[in-house]
Amino acid sequence: MNGKLIPIEPETGRLGPEELTPRRIVAELDRYVVGQDDAKRAVAVALRNRWRRLRLPPEIAFEITPKNIILIGPTGVGKTEIARRLARLVGAPFVKVEASKFTEVGYVGRDVESIIRDLTEIAMSMVREEERKRVAAEAKKRSEERLVELLLPRPPIQPRSGATEEERREYAEAVAHHERSLEKILGMLRSGELEDREVEVQIATSDNPVITAFSGAGLEGMGLDLGDMLKDLFPKKKRKVRLKVAEARKVIESEEAERLMDQEKVIREALERTETTGIVFLDELDKVVGGGSAHGPDVSREGVQRDLLPLVEGTTVKTKYGLVNTDHILFIAAGAFHHKKPSDLMPELQGRFPIRVKLSSLTKEDFTRILTEPKNALIKQYQALLGTEKLRLEFASGAVERLAELAEYINTHTQDIGARRLYTVLEALLEEASFEAADLDREQTLTITTSFIDERLEELAKDEDLSRYIL
Ligand SMILES: Nc1ncnc2c1ncn2[C@@H]1O[C@H](COP(=O)(O)OP(=O)(O)OP(=O)(O)O)[C@@H](O)[C@H]1O
Numbered sequence: 001m002n003g004k005l006i007p008i009e010p011e012t013g014r015l016g017p018e019e020l021t022p023r024r025i026v027a028e029l030d031r032y033v034v035g036q037d038d039a040k041r042a043v044a045v046a047l048r049n050r051w052r053r054l055r056l057p058p059e060i061a062f063e064i065t066p067k068n069i070i071l072i073g074p075t076g077v078g079k080t081e082i083a084r085r086l087a088r089l090v091g092a093p094f095v096k097v098e099a100s101k102f103t104e105v106g107y108v109g110r111d112v113e114s115i116i117r118d119l120t121e122i123a124m125s126m127v128r129e130e131e132r133k134r135v136a137a138e139a140k141k142r143s144e145e146r147l148v149e150l151l152l153p154r155p156p157i158q159p160r161s162g163a164t165e166e167e168r169r170e171y172a173e174a175v176a177h178h179e180r181s182l183e184k185i186l187g188m189l190r191s192g193e194l195e196d197r198e199v200e201v202q203i204a205t206s207d208n209p210v211i212t213a214f215s216g217a218g219l220e221g222m223g224l225d226l227g228d229m230l231k232d233l234f235p236k237k238k239r240k241v242r243l244k245v246a247e248a249r250k251v252i253e254s255e256e257a258e259r260l261m262d263q264e265k266v267i268r269e270a271l272e273r274t275e276t277t278g279i280v281f282l283d284e285l286d287k288v289v290g291g292g293s294a295h296g297p298d299v300s301r302e303g304v305q306r307d308l309l310p311l312v313e314g315t316t317v318k319t320k321y322g323l324v325n326t327d328h329i330l331f332i333a334a335g336a337f338h339h340k341k342p343s344d345l346m347p348e349l350q351g352r353f354p355i356r357v358k359l360s361s362l363t364k365e366d367f368t369r370i371l372t373e374p375k376n377a378l379i380k381q382y383q384a385l386l387g388t389e390k391l392r393l394e395f396a397s398g399a400v401e402r403l404a405e406l407a408e409y410i411n412t413h414t415q416d417i418g419a420r421r422l423y424t425v426l427e428a429l430l431e432e433a434s435f436e437a438a439d440l441d442r443e444q445t446l447t448i449t450t451s452f453i454d455e456r457l458e459e460l461a462k463d464e465d466l467s468r469y470i471l
């Protein structure tokens with residue numbers, strides 16, 4: 001999400017591939033994105049087509065090229081949002097890249113295959129997370145066993161073979177005592193009584209300064225990460241640390257989970273998922289359209305298009321987990337295409353993006369709906385945030401409409417940033433409440449009325465200079 005606020009409602013359960021009919025996809029997208037029906041339909045169909053293609057015999061499937069999409073529309077009207085929601089909905093690995101990045105100083109020559117490597121990396125963490133969940137219960141059990149061991153006094157030592165009757169009886173008693181302590185400690189551990197007790201834990205450290213310095217210094221062309229390679233060269237150091245049980249549990253649990261996970265399976269699954277369900281969102285595609293002149297930055301723009309072509313046409317990219325074929329990866333491109341048109345793209349690239357959809361500018365009616373309707377609507381987010389203090393936030397009738405109207409007004413009089421305007425307007429409106437909510441000593445309700453809005457925002461909105469800075 002682009003917003004600065006976290007979504008308040010957890011994702012709904014993902015739909016299985018069978019259920020992902022275009023109609024269902026659109027209905028799901030409707031819960032988050034207002035309007036833009038054509039775009040929703042287009043992405044829904046593209047997704048279904050991919051599913052359809054995978055069910056065809058290989059000879060036919062081979063002939064069918066993915067129906068990639070270009071979303072055309074001004075800034076802040078939902079292009080990225082639609083793509084992002086789509087990816088979440090299907091649980092697909094998703095990356096967003098700005099095509100224009102590749103023409104910038106420092107990026108020129110940056111190899112576009114890194115897009116696919118990033119996608120694979122995302123698939124890896126998705127699958128790893130799932131695998132971690134799968135082994136969580138067992139990891140928890142094992143870490144509990146280890147914690148008990150750390151907390152428990154040493155078990156009694158077995159008497160030597162020639163021990164006396166007396167010694168043997170003492171031993172048996174010690175064993176029984178030990179078992180009782182074990183029970184007791186387990187009980188206390190489970191009820192959370194020992195959280196602050198300290199234990200000594202062995203942990204494997206990866207904070208080798210040499211490795212840290214090289215991490216991220218990827219030798220991109222080869223899909224290698226220097227830090228990763230060094231990690232294998234240096235033996236893993238073990239270090240003893242004293243930790244509180246609460247901390248130690250986290251460390252041990254993740255260590256056990258790591259041990260239980262089937263790394264091979266994770267990699268296989270991640271590669272497969274990248275290939276069959278990956279979605280690449282290519283933003284600002286219009287910025288890599290040349291202007292017709294034969295020199296200057298156009299050369300590099302055309303160059304970026306040329307570089308992108310094989311990815312979109314289907315090629316094999318080497319990643320550090322293995323080869324990834326891009327044949328089935330869905331590309332969704334976006335751009336304002338104000339002055340340039342999709343027809344100014346290289347013909348080969350145009351052919352690979354046969355679906356073009358226009359998104360419309362948002363009206364104040366749309367703004368009203370965006371503020372209130374989506375599952376993660378901005379107003380709901382503020383209500384939830386302030387609700388954690390003693391402040392109830394309410395909107396009197398007409399207030400939301402007034403906000404929408406103001407947002408539209410500011411967009412037309414300064415710069416049109418679409419629905420993003422709602423963020424700045426609402427933030428300015430609720431700045432004081434957000435600051436002061438923490439100091440309230442009793443429950444209060446703040447009712448936002450149209451006059452409250454006018455008082456707070458109208459002056460700002462009318463003064464173009466001020467609104468440029470603040471709204
Ligand atoms: N139609 C919409 N319905 C609901 N929310 C929207 C809609 N359009 C935009 N938003 C909100 O505005 C934010 C910005 O929208 P988004 O990132 O989709 O813009 P965009 O069309 O990709 O613009 P840009 O061309 O600048 O990338 C989103 O995070 C979302 O909260």
Ligand SMILES: [Mg+2]
Nearest residue numbers: 079080081283
């Ligand atoms: Mg965008």
